Amino acid sequence: MLEGTKIGSPPQMASIFDIAKDTLLFLLLSCYYILESLFWTLVPNALRPMKSLKGDVVLVTGGGGGVGRQLAIKLARLGAKVVVWDINKGGSEKILVTISRQSSEGLAYENNGSLGAAARLSRRPSFTLHKTCVAAFQEGYNIASYVVDLADREAVYAAAQKVKNEIGKVDVLINNAGTVFGETLLDLNDSAIETTYKVNILSHYWTVKAFLPDMIKTKKGHIVTVGSVAGLLGTYRCTDYSATKFATVGFHESLFTELRAHGHNYIHATLVCPYYINTGMFDGVTPRLMPMLEPENVADAMINSIRKNEVNCIMPASVRYLLPLKCLLPAKMCWDLMHRVMKGPQSMMQFKGKPKVAGG
């Protein structure tokens, strides 16, 4: 239950006087909000107060690779207690790696020797969670990592309980994991569509339901939703991916209104919408106008955004100025801009993507 102190009572038939009074107050506050936003845009990060994440438990889903791995390492450097989740054949109900312990070999695993088999099955260059833990360990940080298939609701709830028991309350939840198949609608098989929905959006419901109540209890928390520019503009060969990323926007915005409407202003929510990132997720794609973003820079920008308690983080920022055009311009003009100038669909035709990891 969200409970909390609800803002006001449901609107009754308002008098003209009430509407005028509320509108005037809104206009006055808007001047303040615009000036505040301009001010903070001009102040460099080094000079502005940023939330410290030291000692906070930060859970990163999809922390085994790409942006998630960068986030995990960078958050550990800031003194956060980092927990990463990722998929592996070892089985979602089995916690393959519990909190890493310093030992003569580095990390201690509790996988009964199935690590090698899992790594072979993954067809990835190496076992991804292991790589994240080792990278952090080499810098002197311990990261707790759990094998979880986010497409499996019960596994997500079970892993959430394990994290609470073994590590403690999660302060910052970063729903980062994502998957893409990159096929046109008629070539997408039904199970691929279902997997995309389960990983890219449904898992957000399970993780937030698992961790939000403790955030409310302790009056501290931050929920980060990783969407995509493909969740702001429909993308070729992404009927499933784009749709789930549009859903992340609705999820974040609705959750934000629920938190604020119930007076939980101390719980922050950030939506991150990056353009293509050079992680291999969209391997083969060659965007025409802008180069792909680098995962290190995306992770830095995300962490800064979290530390500033920003509600929206679109990368690169220039994209936010293009978005209103899609509502303002005639549809034919938008399509012409998309395929003639930006060559968006043509570049997605080169999509190769990454091999998929089998879930537990």
Ligand SMILES: NC(=O)c1ccc[n+]([C@@H]2O[C@H](COP(=O)([O-])OP(=O)(O)OC[C@H]3O[C@@H](n4cnc5c(N)ncnc54)[C@H](O)[C@@H]3O)[C@@H](O)[C@H]2O)c1
């Ligand atoms: N790469 C891009 O161009 C791009 C652009 C915009 C947004 N994004 C989004 O950013 C986020 C991170 O993307 P990335 O580029 O780092 O991708 P990535 O493929 O490098 O990493 C995603 C991670 O999620 C994990 N994962 C996938 N399915 C899982 C499951 N069922 N259970 C648990 N873990 C699972 C993968 O194993 C992987 O480690 C994703 O949400 C993605 O949709 C990516």
